Amino acid sequence: MEELDIRLxxxxxxxxxxxxxxxxxxxxxxxxxxxxxxxxxxxxxxxGRYGIPLQAESEVASINMVYGAAGAGKRVMTSSSSxxxxxxxxxxxxxxxxxxxxxxxxxxxxxPGLGTIQPSQGDYFQATKGGGHGDYHLIVLAPNSVQxxxxxxxxxxxxxxxxxNPVCMLSxxxxxxxxxxxxxxxxxxPAIKKDWATTGKTKDRERNIITSLFIQPEKMEQxxxxxxxxxxxxxxxxxxxxxxxxxxxxxxxxxxxxxSRISHKTVxxxxxxxxxxxxxxxxxxxxxxxKRLNELANKLKGILTLELNAGQMxxxxxxxxxxxxxxxxxxxxxxxxxxxEEVLENFEKLAKIK
Amino acid sequence: MTEEIIIAGFGxxxxxxxxxxxxxxxxxxxxxxxxxxxxxxxxxxxTANCITIVSEETISSPILSRFDTxxxxxxxxxxxxxxxxxxxxxxxxxxxxxxxxxxxxxIDVCAIPASDAANKLNNIKVANMxxxxxxxxxxxxxxxxxxxxxxxxxxxxxxxxxxPLNREALEKGKELMESLSVKA
Numbered sequence: 040m041e042e043l044d045i046r047l048x049x050x051x052x053x054x055x056x057x058x059x060x061x062x063x064x065x066x067x068x069x070x071x072x073x074x075x076x077x078x079x080x081x082x083x084x085x086x087g088r089y090g091i092p093l094q095a096e097s098e099v100a101s102i103n104m105v106y107g108a109a110g111a112g113k114r115v116m117t118s119s120s121s122x123x124x125x126x127x128x129x130x131x132x133x134x135x136x137x138x139x140x141x142x143x144x145x146x147x148x149x150x151p152g153l154g155t156i157q158p159s160q161g162d163y164f165q166a167t168k169g170g171g172h173g174d175y176h177l178i179v180l181a182p183n184s185v186q187x188x189x190x191x192x193x194x195x196x197x198x199x200x201x202x203x204n205p206v207c208m209l210s211x212x213x214x215x216x217x218x219x220x221x222x223x224x225x226x227x228x229p230a231i232k233k234d235w236a237t238t239g240k241t242k243d244r245e246r247n248i249i250t251s252l253f254i255q256p257e258k259m260e261q262x263x264x265x266x267x268x269x270x271x272x273x274x275x276x277x278x279x280x281x282x283x284x285x286x287x288x289x290x291x292x293x294x295x296x297x298x299s300r301i302s303h304k305t306v307x308x309x310x311x312x313x314x315x316x317x318x319x320x321x322x323x324x325x326x327x328x329x330k331r332l333n334e335l336a337n338k339l340k341g342i343l344t345l346e347l348n349a350g351q352m353x354x355x356x357x358x359x360x361x362x363x364x365x366x367x368x369x370x371x372x373x374x375x376x377x378x379x380e381e382v383l384e385n386f387e388k389l390a391k392i393k
Numbered sequence: 394m395t396e397e398i399i400i401a402g403f404g405x406x407x408x409x410x411x412x413x414x415x416x417x418x419x420x421x422x423x424x425x426x427x428x429x430x431x432x433x434x435x436x437x438x439x440t441a442n443c444i445t446i447v448s449e450e451t452i453s454s455p456i457l458s459r460f461d462t463x464x465x466x467x468x469x470x471x472x473x474x475x476x477x478x479x480x481x482x483x484x485x486x487x488x489x490x491x492x493x494x495x496x497x498x499x500i501d502v503c504a505i506p507a508s509d510a511a512n513k514l515n516n517i518k519v520a521n522m523x524x525x526x527x528x529x530x531x532x533x534x535x536x537x538x539x540x541x542x543x544x545x546x547x548x549x550x551x552x553x554x555x556x557p558l559n560r561e562a563l564e565k566g567k568e569l570m571e572s573l574s575v576k577a
Contacts, residue, residue: 047413047420047428047546217455218413218428220420303453378458 044223050188051215054118054144054208055080057192058090062228063142064113065091067104071123072156073212074146078118098123102130102143109139110249112236114196118144120212121162122153125170131205132171136251136262138269140199142192143177144208146215147296149374157374158212158297163351166209167325174263176270177207178277179324181295185219193226200231202273209324211347213297213376270326279322280331284310288317290390291335293356294345295321297376302345304379305386314392324352332359339364343386345377346370394449396534397457399474401442402466402487407521410547411464412443415525417543418535419447429455440469447534464528466490466507466521485528485570487520503531503573510565516555519562526566537563 048056055077058066066085068078081092095101101117108115119127124145134141147162149155164170166179178198180191188210195206240246253259281299284306285291294302299320309316319335321328336342341364344353350368357366367389371377377385387393398415402408412428419426429444444460446452463474465486475495478484484495488504495502505527511520529537537560544559 045420047417047426213429213455216430218416218426219452220426297455301454301456304457305454307453376456378456379454380458 044225046221046223047218048185048221049076049216049218050182050185050210051076051146052080053185053189053221054192054210054215055084056223057189058116058142059084059088060223060226060228061193061196062114063090063116063192063196065093065104065108065115067093067095067101067108067115067117068119069095069098069101069123071098071120073148073158073215074118074120074144076215077144098126099130102127102134105141105143106130106134106137106139109134109141110137110237112233112238114140114200114231116142116144116192116196118146120146120148120156121150121159122148124162124165128165128171130171131177132173132175133251134205135171135175135177135266136173137249138203138266139205139249140196140203141205142195142199142208143205144210147209147211149372155374156212158214158347158376159372159374160211160296160298160347160351160370161349161372162209163324163346163348166207167327167355175266176273176325177205178202178273178326179207179209180279181209181322181324182214183296183299183320184214185217185221188214189221189223198277202269203235204269204273209296211297212374274326277323278326278328278330280328281320281322283318283320284315285317285319285335287315288335288338289315289340290386291317291319291339291342292345292382292386293319293321293332293342293352295324295352298345298347301377301379301382305345305382308379308383309386314387316386321352327355327359329355329359332356333361333363336360336363341365341367341390343367343369343389345382347376348372394447394534395452396447396462396532397460398445398447398462398464399442399457399460399477400445400464400466401440401470401474404439404441406441406466407518408441408466409443411521411525412445414540414543414547415445415447415535417546418539421539421542422535424449424535425452427452427455440467440473442470442474462528462532464524466524468492471495483528483531485524485531487524501531503527503570505566505569505573507566507569510569511562514558514562514565516558516562519555519559522559522562523566523569526563527570528566529563530567530570537567 489508
């Protein structure tokens with residue numbers, strides 16, 4: 040039997056190790072807490088193994104290096120945390136328009152502004168509803184364990200290549216900083232044919248052009264339409280979610296990332312008290328599991344969203360259930376993390392169970 | 394089996410590495426583990442703590458407000474965490490530093506003079522291993538051998554010559570805890 044590669048790692052380190060194993064050709068980044076371990080790890084580990092780590096002079100530079108290297112057909116990524124990720128928005132919009140595959144990781148911290156270094160989910164809107172300008176979508180993956188910090192690097196690159204679309208992994212300070220057991224499976228990384236890449240024109244083909252400038256409205260609209268066709272395809276194929284105790288649930292918590300881990304415990308505590316609470320965890324935040332939530336709503340008395348923000352994902356939950364059941368929000372901000380007991384207490388108040 | 398532990402003290406007392414060592418040992422034994430450090434600005438000169446969860450099942454929340462065990466290395470942490478221990482739970486505290494211990498009667502409160510013991514071993518840095526040894530004498534969630542295995546991973550190679558000293562510290566902790574049980 041093949042010996043398993045099992046390690047105890049921080050989420051950030053697991054992500055970095057996965058990048059090397061996924062044959063990421065280059066990482067461009069600028070250090071920021073709580074994800075500085077990524078650049079540290081890659082600076083140490085990439086040379087001699089696989090890929091090039093480069094500390095750029097700023098996040099604006101990082102994202103434009105990603106743009107250039109992705110255009111040249113390389114497998115590339117960057118990572119940052121909230122204020123740094125905001126700086127990348129213009130570049131992300133360009134990359135989405137130019138339809139280049141790449142992986143962008145935001146280890147979410149408290150904001151707005153320079154904020155705090157503690158965990159937050161305040162960047163949900165930014166990740167799922169644009170952030171940069173124009174009509175575009177990122178595929179957004181939300182890991183909730185160190186294992187998934189590693190696994191979603193592989194998945195992220197795969198989806199990015201499949202759709203020629205930037206993929207965002209939206210994590211948070213806690214998932215990035217905590218250590219858990221992580222298993223690295225032996226994986227084959229298939230070579231991807233990128234006949235659109237600007238690798239130097241050869242005589243047997245037309246030149247490839249990578250641009251996000253379509254000055255004629257008619258051309259721009261065609262680009263918009265084809266982008267939207269792609270997003271429809273992604274929405275059809277790539278919705279991912281996890282359900283816990285939903286079979287007989289009368290109430291549901293919807294939560295992603297760190298909040299879903301806290302909610303899992305809340306559900307266990309509620310069950311001990313005889314409250315039939317379940318959990319739906321969206322794994323993809325874009326595309327969102329609208330359809331499944333709508334189905335579940337038929338047999339529910341109410342839904343709570345737990346988010347480390349003022350209530351952002353709740354809008355997607357409300358869109359999903361189309362008014363069939365009441366939807367409440369509970370959240371803490373500023374880097375404060377609620378305990379499972381605190382969530383249960385507030386759920387009981389909102390659902391008027393107590 | 395699930396054990397939810399808070400380890401708290403001053404930065405520099407080896408609080409985070411104690412949790413990590415325990416985590417590695419759990420991994421060596423093929424158990425699940427989640428180690429969540431406090432990584433805020435309070436780490437510089439102030440209190441540091443980490444939540445360590447060891448379980449044979451899937452671990453849900455890495456953030457907790459109630460614990461099976463608190464391993465406490467300074468007075469502010471005693472005040473912060475003594476009320477967070479579940480009834481029937483355990484506090485193991487460093488009695489050289491802590492003057493006012495918990496007076497709760499619904500939990501097991503064990504005083505371990507770990508700094509004294511470490512000083513007698515001529516290395517104050519292993520006080521955390523004395524505490525860990527004492528804790529494991531009370532709750533044998535991992536084997537001592539697994540802790541030694543774990544230390545090989547936690548300690549940089551240049552410190553591997555301290556492994557025998559660490560073992561001694563762990564065993565001293567165990568001894569101190571057992572002598573408490575005899576007195577009680």
